Amino acid sequence: MGKDLKDKLKNFARSNENFTVLTGAGVSAESGIPTFRGAEGYWTIGSREYQPQEMATYSMFTQNPYEVWKWYLYRKNICEKADPNSGHVAVAEMEKLFKNRFTLITQNVDGLHIRAGNTTERTFQIHGNIFFMRCVNECTSKIFPLPEHLCGKEKDEDLTEEEKCLVRCPYCGSLTRPHVLWFDETYNETHYSYQSTLEVAGKTGLLLIVGTSGATNLPNQVATAVHHHKGIIIDINVEHNPCTQLALSGEKGYFIQQPSSTALPSILEIFKTCENR
Ligand code: OAD
Ligand code: ZN
Secondary structure, three states, rough: HHHHHHHHHHHHHHOOOEEEEEEOOOHOOOOOOOOOOOOOEEEEEEOEEHHHHOOOOOOHHHHOOOHHHHHHHHHHHHHHHHOHHHHHHHHHHHHHHHHEEEEEEEOOOOOOHHHHHOOOOOOEEOOEOOOOOOOOOOOOOOOOOOOOOOOOOOOOOOOHHHHHHEOOOOOOOOEEEEEEEOOOOOHHHHOOOOOHHHHHOOEEEEEEEEOOOOOOOOHHHHHHHHHHHHHEEEEEEEOOHHHHHHHHHHHOOOEEEEOOOHHHHHHHHHHOOOOOO
């Protein structure tokens, strides 16, 4: 990390401006969770291979609810076995340092940020959380933790009849759905903190973008808003991506080409050296 960037980070820490971290699947890659667009994301039903873009849709859920549940319970299994890595831990420490100047916006549904210590109050899980479900008939906007007896699945393991009864709304008995945003759905405030996220973006002085390919709408709006009001944007990724271009096209943009498990702890150390935050 160059001296210029270190100085910027120190000056920022001593200011009273707001700090936002925006994360994508890359931050959990080193915890063993495949990124969304990796080859591991494919799923077979019968002889057909589905991509997440086909499987993770409301339309697929209405045609084949238990196949979709099966895919989510398989992913839940992987998430459950994973542990937060040093990148997640550093982000949780950053929240402790910056307190109410801090917001985490994550596209990850794996819950690892919360397990690492970020609070649900300061974390917007803008694509939901795989460990929760909600009523498909929307009799309530409440989200429910997955029932304890609903186990994670191996890749081709079907739900048992008993498990099919568990994915039911505790209020009205209708089928439930995973609490995640699907490709054929749009963001909203109730479930995905849409307006709150944009509001935070509008007041962000420093944005760290970590491990995302920048393919989804709301993260792009966040980055564009910060770019527009000339906040500092730092893109952390193992590869160049559309966010890199955006960061570097601003006067105060940086690209750190490192794994998040290395870059985030380094940034945390710089923040820790600052007093009078
Ligand atoms: P992607 O799988 O599209 O991108 C993962 C990014 O992480 C890539 O840019 C990788 O280069 C980068 N990466 C991989 N390992 C890394 C590491 N160790 N450190 C840093 N970066 C690393 O995942 P997302 O951008 O999160 O949405 O995908 C965004 C959304 O698209 C997902 O939340 C999902 C999907 O459609 C919905 O389901 C609505
Ligand atoms: Zn219901």
